[in-house]
Amino acid sequence: MANDSNKFQAIISHCKEYGFIFPSSEIYDGLQAVYDYGQMGSELKKNIRDYWWKSMTQLNDNIVGIDAAIFMHPTTWKASGHVDNFNDPMIDNKDSKKRYRVDHLIEAHAEQMEKDGRIDEAKGMLVEMENLLAKDDFAGLKQLIADHGITCSVSGTSNWTDIRQFNLMFATEFGAVAAEEGQDNIVYLRPETAQGIFVNFLNVQKTGRMKVPFGIAQTGKAFRNEIVARQFIFRMREFEQMEMQFFVRPGTEGEWYKYWKEARLQWHLSLGIPAESYRYHDHVKLAHYAKEACDIEFNFPIGFKEVEGIHSRGKFDLWQHQEYSKKKMQYFDNDIDPATGKPYGNYIPYVIETSIGLDRMFLLVMSHAYEEQDLSTPEKPDSRVVLKLPAKLAPIKLAVFPLTKKDGLPEVAERIMDECRSSFRCFYEEKDAIGKRYRRMDAVGTPFCVTVDHQTKEDNTVTIRYRDSMEQERIPVSEIRNRVLQAIG
Numbered sequence: 150m151a152n153d154s155n156k157f158q159a160i161i162s163h164c165k166e167y168g169f170i171f172p173s174s175e176i177y178d179g180l181q182a183v184y185d186y187g188q189m190g191s192e193l194k195k196n197i198r199d200y201w202w203k204s205m206t207q208l209n210d211n212i213v214g215i216d217a218a219i220f221m222h223p224t225t226w227k228a229s230g231h232v233d234n235f236n237d238p239m240i241d242n243k244d245s246k247k248r249y250r251v252d253h254l255i256e257a258h259a260e261q262m263e264k265d266g267r268i269d270e271a272k273g274m275l276v277e278m279e280n281l282l283a284k285d286d287f288a289g290l291k292q293l294i295a296d297h298g299i300t301c302s303v304s305g306t307s308n309w310t311d312i313r314q315f316n317l318m319f320a321t322e323f324g325a326v327a328a329e330e331g332q333d334n335i336v337y338l339r340p341e342t343a344q345g346i347f348v349n350f351l352n353v354q355k356t357g358r359m360k361v362p363f364g365i366a367q368t369g370k371a372f373r374n375e376i377v378a379r380q381f382i383f384r385m386r387e388f389e390q391m392e393m394q395f396f397v398r399p400g401t402e403g404e405w406y407k408y409w410k411e412a413r414l415q416w417h418l419s420l421g422i423p424a425e426s427y428r429y430h431d432h433v434k435l436a437h438y439a440k441e442a443c444d445i446e447f448n449f450p451i452g453f454k455e456v457e458g459i460h461s462r463g464k465f466d467l468w469q470h471q472e473y474s475k476k477k478m479q480y481f482d483n484d485i486d487p488a489t490g491k492p493y494g495n496y497i498p499y500v501i502e503t504s505i506g507l508d509r510m511f512l513l514v515m516s517h518a519y520e521e522q523d524l525s526t527p528e529k530p531d532s533r534v535v536l537k538l539p540a541k542l543a544p545i546k547l548a549v550f551p552l553t554k555k556d557g558l559p560e561v562a563e564r565i566m567d568e569c570r571s572s573f574r575c576f577y578e579e580k581d582a583i584g585k586r587y588r589r590m591d592a593v594g595t596p597f598c599v600t601v602d603h604q605t606k607e608d609n610t611v612t613i614r615y616r617d618s619m620e621q622e623r624i625p626v627s628e629i630r631n632r633v634l635q636a637i638g
């Protein structure tokens with residue numbers, strides 16, 4: 150059985166073996182922190198994306214979606230602060246040449262101290278780190294590393310360089326001529342999807358006749374030149390985000406922040422994932438413009454880590470774009486302010502942002518679903534790997550198996566396929582013993598299998614087998630489609 154430390158490795162292997170995730174360009178030995186989704190993975194990822202999209206846009210009348218381009222005018226990233234501030238402090242070990250994100254290096258050391266029972270000392274060190282990071286005090290951080298004797302995991306030495314800032318944006322050139330950095334044809338691969346929403350704020354508000362409070366949602370690729378890019382799809386250089394910016398009247402941001410903090414956790418719980426796997430992490434260190442911010446953390450096999458951020462960003466982004474573009478980012482609110490008896494009038498809306506990584510959510514769903522079960526009896530050793538995926542996210546919803554390849558059973562099974570395939574994803578298989586076929590479906594998380602046998606031809610019933618309980622019952626053929634639809638609805 151996998152314990153937490155090797156469960157992560159087991160999930161990575163499972164993802165590869167069953168067509169969920171492959172290393173990018175694997176035949177050339179892969180590309181660090183870049184991954185491809187296979188035939189099962191792309192379905193699961195799409196289902197997660199659709200579930201988010203639907204719960205944001207379809208279930209909220211005041212939230213609409215957009216699909217902005219990855220390339221944006223370079224000034225966007227000046228205005229957003231990414232050109233100047235989207236940095237991580239890094240430190241290199243001179244002996245191993247290994248580069249570390251300073252916060253990760255110190256946090257890893259704190260984890261080790263906690264394991265050694267030095268809990269208070271570890272906490273104290275982390276508090277000091279937060280303070281120093283907040284002040285960008287790099288000399289202080291280097292001293293902290295020295296004081297605690299933190300060494301490189303490869304060389305084992307504490308022969309460190311000074312701490313430097315490293316910008317995480319990928320740059321490329323527009324047009325045929327290569328340009329030096331700083332010249333006009335430099336463009337960036339967006340490091341977040343949010344700015345595509347901010348620059349379209351007026352377009353959407355006016356053409357959609359949107360009334361504050363309203364939201365704009367978007368899913369799409371983002372790119373960050375992460376230095377410490379290990380941990381499988383947890384931290385990638387190319388990844389996908391699902392973000393929503395909610396525009397509110399200034400003064401109401403506190404209550405909307407609370408609302409979205411709660412609503413986003415409820416979304417996670419609606420997938421049937423237990424509440425104890427989650428916790429909030431309220432930020433102490435806030436960006437200078439931020440009013441409040443928190444992360445929703447999940448208990449991954451690698452520990453509690455951020456999966457989603459909820460940020461109260463004030464008017465910072467729209468204000469910045471107004472400054473840089475010289476276009477008014479205002480909204481006219483004709484609701485009556487009870488304090489004055491007059492309309493609220495013109496203002497730059499405040500923003501609450503919800504930002505979740507699709508790939509990280511994928512890893513979360515996998516971590517929750519992956520189970521190795523010992524099914525041995527005194528007579529026979531047995532085990533299975535099952536993905537207990539929420540039915541609505543499963544890549545395949547229903548597998549249809551004729552017991553044998555003859556006696557007209559495949560034809561009956563084909564008719565069931567014909568009836569169901571336009572409603573949800575089905576899978577047909579007639580090879581191998583039924584038990585083996587069930588196991589293969591367990592491994593990719595298919596919630597329902599039906600077997601067509603000789604009795605089916607007599608009374609039009611099939612055996613339906615439930616993935617999680619492995620229980621079986623006979624139901625009429627005419628009920629199959631509804632059973633599945635009910636579970637995924």
Ligand code: ATP
Binds near residue numbers: 383390457508
């Ligand atoms: P971290 O502290 O883990 O680097 P962050 O605080 O920089 O993340 P945000 O900028 O708030 O992350 O991005 C919102 C969400 O996007 C994160 O909660 C995470 O789910 C996802 N995300 C961010 N960076 C990556 C990455 N490199 N790979 C995969 N997902 C990511």
